Amino acid sequence: MLLRHYLLIIIITILFGSAYPVQKIIFNENVPPILMGSLRMLVVFVFLVPFWKFKIPNKKYWLPLFCFSLSMGFIAQLFMIISINKSAIISPIIIGSQLAIPFAILLSSLFLKETVSIKKWLFIFISFFGVILLGFDPLIRNEIYSLILISIMAFFYASAQVFSRYLKDIKVTLTNAIMGLIGFLSLFITSYIYEGDVVYNIRNISGQSWLLILHAGLFVSIGAHMSMFYLYRMYPVKKVFPFYALFPVFGIFISFLIFYEIPSFITIIGGLIVITATYLVNKED
Numbered sequence: 001m002l003l004r005h006y007l008l009i010i011i012i013t014i015l016f017g018s019a020y021p022v023q024k025i026i027f028n029e030n031v032p033p034i035l036m037g038s039l040r041m042l043v044v045f046v047f048l049v050p051f052w053k054f055k056i057p058n059k060k061y062w063l064p065l066f067c068f069s070l071s072m073g074f075i076a077q078l079f080m081i082i083s084i085n086k087s088a089i090i091s092p093i094i095i096g097s098q099l100a101i102p103f104a105i106l107l108s109s110l111f112l113k114e115t116v117s118i119k120k121w122l123f124i125f126i127s128f129f130g131v132i133l134l135g136f137d138p139l140i141r142n143e144i145y146s147l148i149l150i151s152i153m154a155f156f157y158a159s160a161q162v163f164s165r166y167l168k169d170i171k172v173t174l175t176n177a178i179m180g181l182i183g184f185l186s187l188f189i190t191s192y193i194y195e196g197d198v199v200y201n202i203r204n205i206s207g208q209s210w211l212l213i214l215h216a217g218l219f220v221s222i223g224a225h226m227s228m229f230y231l232y233r234m235y236p237v238k239k240v241f242p243f244y245a246l247f248p249v250f251g252i253f254i255s256f257l258i259f260y261e262i263p264s265f266i267t268i269i270g271g272l273i274v275i276t277a278t279y280l281v282n283k284e285d
Contacts, residue, residue: 001235008227009243015224017250020094021258022212022220023084029209032195033085035202036213037077038187043217044073045180051173064166065178072160073183076153078190083149091263092134092143094251095271096150101244101278102127103158111162123281130273137266172229176222245279 026036057065080097087093102124108114116124131151135144167175192198205213231240248271255261263271 005231005234008231009240010246012224012227012231013243013246014250014254015220016244016247017094017252018254019216019220020084020090020097020251021255022216023081024087024090024255025258026209026212026216027081027085029206031205031209031213032191032201033081034078034187034191034195035198036209037081038184038191039202039213040217040221041073041077041180041183041187043180043214044221045177045184047218047222048173048177048180051171052177055174057170057174061167061170064163065170065175066182068160068163068167068175069179069182070186071156071163073179074186076156076160077183077187079149079153079156083146083153086149087143087146089140089143089261090255090259091252091261091267091271092137092140093146093150094248094255095134095267095274096131096147097154097157098245098248098274098278099127099131099151099154100157100161101281103155104161105281107158107162108165112165120281123277127274127277127281130270130277133270133273134267137264137270139264140267172226176225180221245275248275 023033023036027033083093084090105114105116105120105124109116131147134140134147140147164175188198191201195201228240252261252263252271
């Protein structure tokens with residue numbers, strides 16, 4: 001792999017890692033979380049719609065495209081933002097999100113009939129054990145609800161990856177533009193129902209929060225994901241995807257820099273178990 005591509009992977013994982021603490025900053029500024037999620041999806045849609053050009057894909061793609069968009073743009077986003085908003089400590093949430101990888105393998109084996117080796121099953125079990133271990137940390141016992149929510153998010157994020165397998169013949173910009181549109185509309189309506197006057201809430205968003213929402217939508221949802229797809233076209237997935245295990249490392253480090261969070265011993269052990277297991281699961285491919 002070329003040096004510039006190694007550097008690109010580092011940038012991608014830093015951006016992924018920044019997503020959780022950045023959203024926590026936005027919520028701390030009293031921006032309604034579901035509204036923030038809808039605006040993030042709006043940013044995705046607005047910046048990708050020029051590439052979409054409103055071309056309607058073949059009917060055979062409609063159902064998987066809708067399921068992908070609903071899973072990724074609405075349900076996964078909803079559980080993620082509620083989890084971050086409810087949590088006082090970000091580090092366990094970042095670690096818990098790693099369950100998306102073993103969930104994706106489990107769902108692929110069930111619905112795509114992909115073969116999973118015994119060694120992979122072992123690593124999947126170990127990764128779940130690592131997240132369960134976090135629940136025994138006395139410092140984050142009040143965060144169990146958030147851990148459950150982020151685990152549900154991971155499941156739907158993994159579901160979206162399975163649905164995306166049926167969309168391989170469609171441009172990534174098109175699928176993500178439609179995902180942004182469906183995600184925006186779904187979250188906007190949900191925000192209107194549960195968070196009150198949307199227009200009033202938007203008017204009260206500070207300039208700093210708007211910049212952070214732009215960061216989450218443009219640099220994380222579009223920039224980091226599109227760059228990852230670019231690397232997938234250059235190299236085998238098994239060579240690129242293990243670096244995804246770096247994302248929680250950067251996320252925890254950024255949380256330390258911003259919120260002065262120091263992970264407990266159990267969180268560090270649980271995190272190492274999850275990160276190592278997910279790395280080895282991908283390296284097995």
